[in-house]
Amino acid sequence: MTAAALRLNGVVTRYGDLVMRFDLEVAAGEFLAVIGPSGAGKSTLLDLAAGFLQPEAGRVHMAGRDVTDLSPADRPLSVVFQDNNLFADLDVFRNVALGLSPRRRVAPDDAERVREVLAAVGLAGFERRRPADMSGGERQRVTLARAFLRDRPLLLLDEPFAALGPALRREMLELIQALRHRRGAGMGIVMVTHQPEDARGFADRIAFLDAGRIAAIGPTEAMLETAGHAGLSAYLGT
Numbered sequence: 001m002t003a004a005a006l007r008l009n010g011v012v013t014r015y016g017d018l019v020m021r022f023d024l025e026v027a028a029g030e031f032l033a034v035i036g037p038s039g040a041g042k043s044t045l046l047d048l049a050a051g052f053l054q055p056e057a058g059r060v061h062m063a064g065r066d067v068t069d070l071s072p073a074d075r076p077l078s079v080v081f082q083d084n085n086l087f088a089d090l091d092v093f094r095n096v097a098l099g100l101s102p103r104r105r106v107a108p109d110d111a112e113r114v115r116e117v118l119a120a121v122g123l124a125g126f127e128r129r130r131p132a133d134m135s136g137g138e139r140q141r142v143t144l145a146r147a148f149l150r151d152r153p154l155l156l157l158d159e160p161f162a163a164l165g166p167a168l169r170r171e172m173l174e175l176i177q178a179l180r181h182r183r184g185a186g187m188g189i190v191m192v193t194h195q196p197e198d199a200r201g202f203a204d205r206i207a208f209l210d211a212g213r214i215a216a217i218g219p220t221e222a223m224l225e226t227a228g229h230a231g232l233s234a235y236l237g238t
């Protein structure tokens, strides 16, 4: 069996009186959406997984390795935030090529891969553009292109499309699905969203966070329809 993309075992952190503790397993190739009220710990969960935050206790595993003591750069993952993902001074080609290596010069084979992935996200011909001269949706396409080019077993998305309208958000989610399938099985995705409906048709499971815990977790449709947890029903307004 392929190792889980992400495993959090008794991972603990605290801010003042709020003690957060997470136990979670995301299978290889699984798409998990993370929802919950403001302050529930959604971003904290991603920060712990990415290594931006060191836990007080517990272990973090990725693709079969204990990565708890590794820096974010050394963990086998890509991260996409709502904004500030791109280097303003670099054109689109360079921004995407950074996904392959931050230092190395771009070899001809790599240049071909960059052009290919840009075409896959609908940005063929944008190679020389600067981020400032693009729309928010186009910029997030560049970010996704870089993330998928990196070919890591785990992709963390923190409210990546919050600034985009419903139609464009849907388009981005469809793009993620297409890129996932193009890449084949094996890329686990954890996406924090304030729009539970974004999970429908895309995420395999939903985790509902409340007060620093995973209060409920289950298949997407069941979580959205039956909401068998009082806190989740209240959050969804069902």
Ligand SMILES: Nc1ncnc2c1ncn2[C@@H]1O[C@H](COP(=O)(O)OP(=O)(O)OP(=O)(O)O)[C@@H](O)[C@H]1O
Binding pocket: 015, 016, 018, 036, 037, 038, 039, 040, 041, 042, 043, 044, 045
């Ligand atoms: N650096 C910090 N110092 C102190 N408290 C923090 C810090 N970061 C987060 N917190 C607190 O931890 C809790 C969880 O924050 P977190 O950002 O993970 O929540 P969230 O679910 O992502 O919220 P939102 O939906 O509003 O983004 C909040 O109560 C927040 O105030």
